[in-house]
Amino acid sequence: MRKGLLGALLATAVLVIYAFAIGRAVVALLGSGEAVGIAIGVCLIVVPFLALWYIGREWWFAVQVQRLANELHAQGGLPVDDLPRSPGGRIDRAAADAQFVLRQAEAEAAPDDWRAWFNLGFAYDASGDRRRARESLRRAVRLHTTTPTSPT
Known part of the structure; x- marks a missing residue:
């Protein structure tokens, strides 16, 4: 599995866990009646949704790029990664x-x-x-x- 995919899966999982874990605190803050508590509660709701939107957008981008790669492969036009590399794997x-x-x-x-x-x-x-x-x-x-x- 590629490092990028593993990182994306991990970030998505952490965000989902965060959303569930913070839910009780959000309800308490919004129900506090205090302006500061309500503002913090709103931020705790908005930030995860923004993060979810961004992660979803990046996953959709990855799916689209993979579709292009699949199409190029089917056409026999997918470029071969034959660049020379160092013993550590870095591209020359x-x-x-x-x-x-x-x-x-x-x-x-x-x-x-x-x-x-x-x-x-x-x-x-x-x-x-x-x-x-x-x-x-x-x-x-x-x-x-x-x-x-x-x-x-």
Whole structure:
């Protein structure tokens, strides 16, 4: 199991346990009649819902990216992760950066192709830029949902 998936499952489980554990305190604070108690009670309700919304959004994003990966795999277009690695498993940065340049050129040449943005997202990730990796993958998902699917 991937570390990211394990972390997401753990964070989700902790949030669910927190929501149940804090429920009694929320009821007591809201029923206290004190302005401060009510304000704290409201925060104890709002924060978990915001966290649940965020976690749900991230799970949905992961499902969508996996769907794209499955589709690319079925088409025979899923890129192979063959970047050289150190004995500790770290990706060779120079090789990742060289692959990134190629993937970026592909995305620039085909700005409406979700496959190019999907591949660029993983090139960003290999180069260590997680924020841009997520942006590229989100763009791939948007393009995939707004354009008709056609084989490569």
